[in-house]
Amino acid sequence: MHKKLFIPGPIEIHPDILAAMATPMIGHRMKEYAELHGRVTAGLKKVMFTEEKVFLATSSAFGVMEGAVRNLVGTRCANFCNGAFSDKWHDVTLRCGKQADAFRFDWGKPVTPEAVEQALSTGKYDSMTMIHNETSTGVMSPLPEIAEVMRKFPDVVFIVDTVSSMSALKVPVDELGIDSCIFGVQKAFALPPGLTVFTASEKALQRAAGMEGRGYYFDYVEFASNDAKNNTPSTPCISLIYAMDKQLERIFAEGLESRWARHADLADYVRGWVTSRGFELFPETGYCSQTLTCSRNSRGIDLASLKKQLGEAGFAFDDGYGKIKGDTFRIAHMGDMTQTDIDGLLNAITAIMPELA
Ligand SMILES: *Cc1c(COP(=O)(O)O)cnc(C)c1O
Numbered sequence: 001m002h003k004k005l006f007i008p009g010p011i012e013i014h015p016d017i018l019a020a021m022a023t024p025m026i027g028h029r030m031k032e033y034a035e036l037h038g039r040v041t042a043g044l045k046k047v048m049f050t051e052e053k054v055f056l057a058t059s060s061a062f063g064v065m066e067g068a069v070r071n072l073v074g075t076r077c078a079n080f081c082n083g084a085f086s087d088k089w090h091d092v093t094l095r096c097g098k099q100a101d102a103f104r105f106d107w108g109k110p111v112t113p114e115a116v117e118q119a120l121s122t123g124k125y126d127s128m129t130m131i132h133n134e135t136s137t138g139v140m141s142p143l144p145e146i147a148e149v150m151r152k153f154p155d156v157v158f159i160v161d162t163v164s165s166m167s168a169l170k171v172p173v174d175e176l177g178i179d180s181c182i183f184g185v186q187k188a189f190a191l192p193p194g195l196t197v198f199t200a201s202e203k204a205l206q207r208a209a210g211m212e213g214r215g216y217y218f219d220y221v222e223f224a225s226n227d228a229k230n231n232t233p234s235t236p237c238i239s240l241i242y243a244m245d246k247q248l249e250r251i252f253a254e255g256l257e258s259r260w261a262r263h264a265d266l267a268d269y270v271r272g273w274v275t276s277r278g279f280e281l282f283p284e285t286g287y288c289s290q291t292l293t294c295s296r297n298s299r300g301i302d303l304a305s306l307k308k309q310l311g312e313a314g315f316a317f318d319d320g321y322g323k324i325k326g327d328t329f330r331i332a333h334m335g336d337m338t339q340t341d342i343d344g345l346l347n348a349i350t351a352i353m354p355e356l357a
Contacts, residue, residue: 067218190335
């Protein structure tokens with residue numbers, strides 16, 4: 001039996017997307033691919049509000065998160081860490097042999113503009129990484145306010161992971177001055193995993209061009225020269241790019257504004273359900289994610305048993321990530337989900353635990 005996914009990634013995939021993946025194969029050096037590539041990157045530019053380069057990498061998000069470090073971190077990187085994925089990005093930065101410092105926030109707290117300003121004012125850094133929406137804690141950091149601070153540091157390359165936020169709310173990449181915005185498609189975009197989209201500003205491309213040891217597979221300069229021909233450096237996951245083409249068509253048919261509003265409504269709805277049942281939200285007030293709700297297990301329910309029983313009823317449920325596993329649970333409300341889908345899960349929960357009805 002298929003368990004319907006309510007975990008924060010991968011996300012449940014619409015049947016039209018799965019069908020698009022069965023499109024017969026083409027060669028990536030054929031003109032049919034160039035047409036597909038051109039159409040998909042043009043659509044992505046609209047979703048991301050960018051006129052800079054948009055590249056397609058055949059990889060999970062961490063491939064490009066590592067690639068960004070190899071291409072864009074010169075002297076020293078400031079990694080802002082407020083959860084498992086951002087902690088890992090610091091680790092990855094060090095593993096690439098780069099100089100880097102972690103600026104840590106307690107889990108549940110956002111990255112703050114004040115901390116960014118303080119760190120970068122030291123003049124020690126030529127690059128910074130942060131995660132817009134920390135999927136491990138359900139915290140969304142105040143990206144517009146941080147972007148405002150970043151304007152004071154034009155020499156620092158601004159690298160942002162939007163894996164679990166892109167398309168669920170407006171993230172205008174150029175207006176925010178993001179030099180490289182990265183997202184894997186299996187979360188907010190609701191595609192199967194294996195494709196990662198990333199942008200590169202002029203500043204990012206210049207930085208990359210002078211960088212030693214940027215490798216080949218995620219070389220921003222290689223991506224730029226291939227993109228000029230609507231192509232990729234190596235064979236891409238063409239089936240997933242067909243899926244992206246279909247998803248962009250679906251996103252524009254719904255309308256970006258409606259998509260953002262649907263996500264905002266679902267987020268309110270799930271938070272309301274959780275808090276009205278006596279659970280406390282894990283994120284600091286005001287910084288809850290628009291795409292998933294991370295809740296403390298304030299009522300001390302047996303999450304492992306709930307997860308198991310939900311699984312038997314056909315629902316994949318998440319009982320926390322990393323060091324807060326078991327103390328929290330997360331409900332995803334991203335991608336193509338509707339309130340009917342969410343109600344399906346919530347009704348299944350109350351059927352198992354009537355005390356939560
Ligand atoms: C899931 C996730 C990642 C890791 O993505 P992979 O595709 O597994 O490499 C990175 N950042 C965020 C915010 C995520 O949610």
